[in-house]
Amino acid sequence: xxxxxxxxxxxxxxxxxxxxxxxxxxxxxxxxxxxxxxxxxxxxxxxxxxxxxxxxxxxxxxxxxxxxxxxxxxxxxxxxxxxxxxxxxxxxxxxxxxxxxxxxxxxxxxxxxxxxxxxxxxxxxxxxxxxxxxxxxxxxxxxxxxxxxxxxxxxxxxxxxxxxxxxxxxxxxxxxxxxxxxxxxxxxxxxxxxxxxxxxxxxxxxxxxxxxxxxxxxxxxxxxxxxxxxxxxxxxxxxxxxxxxxxxxxxxxxxxxxxxxxxxxxxxxxxxxxxxxxxxxxxxxxxxxxxxxxxxxxxxxxxxxxxxxxxxx
Amino acid sequence: xxxxxxxxxxxxxxxxxxxxxxxxxxxxxxxxxxxxxxxxxxxxxxxxxxxxxxxxxxxxxxxxxxxxxxxxxxxxxxxxxxxxxxxxxxxxxxxxxxxxxxxxxxxxxxxxxxxxxxxxxxxxxxxxxxxxxxxxxxxxxxxxxxxxxxxxxxxxxxxxxxxxxxxxxxxxxxxxxxxxxxxxxxxxxxxxxxxxxxxxxxxxxxxxxxxxxxxxxxxxxxxxxxxxxxxxxxxxxxxxxxxxxxxxxxxxxxxxxxxxxxxxxxxxxxxxxxxxxxxxxxxxxxxxxxxxxxxxxxxxxxxxxxxxxxxxxxxxxxxxxxxxxxxxxxxxxxxxxxxxxxxxxxxxxxxxxxxxxxxxxxxxxxxxxxxxxxxxxxxxxxxxxxxxxxxxxxxxxxxxxxxxxxxxxxxxxxxxxxxxxxxxxxxxxxxxxxxxxxxxxxxxxxxxxxxxxxxxxxxxxxxxxxxxxxxxxxxxxxxxxxxxxxxxxxxxxxxxxxxxxxxxxxxxxxxxxxxxxxxxxxxxxxx
Numbered sequence: 001x002x003x004x005x006x007x008x009x010x011x012x013x014x015x016x017x018x019x020x021x022x023x024x025x026x027x028x029x030x031x032x033x034x035x036x037x038x039x040x041x042x043x044x045x046x047x048x049x050x051x052x053x054x055x056x057x058x059x060x061x062x063x064x065x066x067x068x069x070x071x072x073x074x075x076x077x078x079x080x081x082x083x084x085x086x087x088x089x090x091x092x093x094x095x096x097x098x099x100x101x102x103x104x105x106x107x108x109x110x111x112x113x114x115x116x117x118x119x120x121x122x123x124x125x126x127x128x129x130x131x132x133x134x135x136x137x138x139x140x141x142x143x144x145x146x147x148x149x150x151x152x153x154x155x156x157x158x159x160x161x162x163x164x165x166x167x168x169x170x171x172x173x174x175x176x177x178x179x180x181x182x183x184x185x186x187x188x189x190x191x192x193x194x195x196x197x198x199x200x201x202x203x204x205x206x207x208x209x210x211x212x213x214x215x216x217x218x219x220x221x222x223x224x225x226x227x228x229x230x231x232x233x234x235x236x237x238x239x240x241x242x243x244x245x246x247x248x249x250x251x252x253x254x255x256x257x258x259x260x261x262x263x264x265x266x267x268x269x270x271x272x273x274x275x276x277x278x279x280x281x282x283x284x285x286x287x288x289x290x291x292x293x294x295x296x297x298x299x300x301x302x303x304x305x306x307x308x309x310x311x312x313x
Numbered sequence: 314x315x316x317x318x319x320x321x322x323x324x325x326x327x328x329x330x331x332x333x334x335x336x337x338x339x340x341x342x343x344x345x346x347x348x349x350x351x352x353x354x355x356x357x358x359x360x361x362x363x364x365x366x367x368x369x370x371x372x373x374x375x376x377x378x379x380x381x382x383x384x385x386x387x388x389x390x391x392x393x394x395x396x397x398x399x400x401x402x403x404x405x406x407x408x409x410x411x412x413x414x415x416x417x418x419x420x421x422x423x424x425x426x427x428x429x430x431x432x433x434x435x436x437x438x439x440x441x442x443x444x445x446x447x448x449x450x451x452x453x454x455x456x457x458x459x460x461x462x463x464x465x466x467x468x469x470x471x472x473x474x475x476x477x478x479x480x481x482x483x484x485x486x487x488x489x490x491x492x493x494x495x496x497x498x499x500x501x502x503x504x505x506x507x508x509x510x511x512x513x514x515x516x517x518x519x520x521x522x523x524x525x526x527x528x529x530x531x532x533x534x535x536x537x538x539x540x541x542x543x544x545x546x547x548x549x550x551x552x553x554x555x556x557x558x559x560x561x562x563x564x565x566x567x568x569x570x571x572x573x574x575x576x577x578x579x580x581x582x583x584x585x586x587x588x589x590x591x592x593x594x595x596x597x598x599x600x601x602x603x604x605x606x607x608x609x610x611x612x613x614x615x616x617x618x619x620x621x622x623x624x625x626x627x628x629x630x631x632x633x634x635x636x637x638x639x640x641x642x643x644x645x646x647x648x649x650x651x652x653x654x655x656x657x658x659x660x661x662x663x664x665x666x667x668x669x670x671x672x673x674x675x676x677x678x679x680x681x682x683x684x685x686x687x688x689x690x691x692x693x694x695x696x697x698x699x700x701x702x703x704x705x706x707x708x709x710x711x712x713x714x715x716x717x718x719x720x721x722x723x724x725x726x727x728x729x730x731x732x733x734x735x736x737x738x739x740x741x742x743x744x745x746x747x748x749x750x751x752x753x754x755x756x757x758x759x760x761x762x763x764x765x766x767x768x769x770x771x772x773x774x775x776x777x778x779x780x781x782x783x784x785x786x787x788x789x790x791x792x793x794x795x796x797x798x799x800x801x802x803x804x805x806x807x808x809x810x811x812x813x814x815x816x817x818x819x820x821x822x823x824x825x826x827x828x829x830x831x832x833x834x835x836x837x838x839x840x
Contacts, residue, residue, distance in 0.1 A: 040365025264518035
């Protein structure tokens, strides 16, 4: 196991290098100039040139890339062109809400979708199966922003039991923390619930047709022991894959949810930075998120090995 | 309080005596508590001299103070200044600061701080540059007094020092004002009614201000940015909510108290809520601009620009962009309507599509597509772009609507090159009244060619008149000059106004004391 982890961590280095260079190149090829945005409406060409120089944006692109990469190697992601705050500080301010939101959304998704998927497979063709599938298709089809506003209207405006927007950290108390997160997490989780439920159903259905399951039933094992002890474990590999991929997608999907519920997370930080061409912030966030993606893939690979010892890399 | 008129200026310190004699303003509002505000934009830049962004200007008003300030009636009033004198020819000025002025780091405000702050502002602001160009010497006389000796006449000394909108000549400690004007100051230390809570600032989320207990307000009634600035609430939090529907729901649910610049589609719903007040802080509002590129064909030809003028139908634009007639006004005045000092209808034509078609033909327009920049993420620039495109088609032009985000528009409009090399022909924007109401601040009427504002019109007569305007101290003569500039504007067409509109604020009924002004101010407000 350890050699696998070591190999994969080492493989991360060139991946991150390619990501860093690609992000840098793409960002600087995008039209837009932060110096113009900062200088404001009534700035002269000379003002803009002076600000561009003070930000180092007047240097050749390769020189800018070299400076950024050199800083990166020292662990310095740079500072926001606008606020002047270090990118690490900005990410530190935003990572908590995004982690809390995605973790809770994934928890809800798995807790609801896996049992529903198993149930649907077990009762294939019954009304339970059909209802689960109808709900899944609806979950896929519902736009996140629409669902978010619907939940706000019902639970925050009409019932008045939950807040419309905002985020409270865990330090503000678990009740406040959960009250502010429940609506965005449910909103974000619905599409993944649908995805995981369908994948679980299909996977369990496949396993239930295997000979060893028939043997287990023939031995006289109780249905729930066959289902949970044998079928679910064997069916879990594709489900784990989809959970891993879903986690990565959640980080991207959080952008809309964070905007609808005014949660100050990484998604909004990224969008704001892109809109204003705040290069160091975009570069920093993309690097960190890429690192998380790579890490998630590593975790999934390790879980594969744990779940199925036959797997070798 | 007596406003500063030109006559009062001559009296100098006598005017100050009158001000003092007006008596203290007795305030009966309650104090303490938290004011939760949804600002119109996210505060990302803190230095109000480094950027002209309105959100940074409003932030500046929270923590910095000004020597002079404009009141709600557009009169300049003393603010940090106790008294001032002007020589008979108005070439020598002396300013004495009020007692008790203190920066947030505990240091007293000195004349040196004022001189350093004016110099830094004067290096960035357009009106400031004009003032600095006229100054021979500016220096501190003693701890509380500084003097300005003009080298050449400048009729707007107090108007410049009391400039209400970006860049506002805020006073900061000399050590911070020594920062290169092209770099941001590293600390937010002012002497204004609120202190900036740097540790709580989260760009994209929250800005926190704490009442400054050491602030010594003036004794006179608050009016606009002038008068007593009382920090009545203990804490003001700006909570940035990017989605308008969420901000609206948060206001209705009582999760926030004040929503600045509400999108007008939300006004009808909020008007029906008995707990919410819709309030127009800036009754003069903003002026919409259609700006052609004077360097490239077809609008490098005066007749093609005049075609834009005769094509203009402000009602069509305002109905499309604003919708509700309660919030807009058709206005022929270049320097805006509604009690502005230089309001005039002189030279304004009426829409005449046939004439516009004829003028475009006479301009030699060859049928090449006219590139209209269309920022789809900015409603007050996107909707007018679509109306312009339709009207251009009606007068015989081929149109290419270039859809992009606002940041891309800002970058592209700086390109002076031909359309084929990333240039442009027309873009739309808008400007608030404080940045339009005089020839000294109206960026679109200048004619300085490649040094002019984006679009780069060349008009020597307009430039000379603007220079005369800033030198002229007599209001009647200023008015005449403004009318001449308006006539030139309607002849040479450096830009076309697509109308005047207001954007209201909305707040909960418990919010009291909101001031009427062209910038949103948060002193004097209680909850």
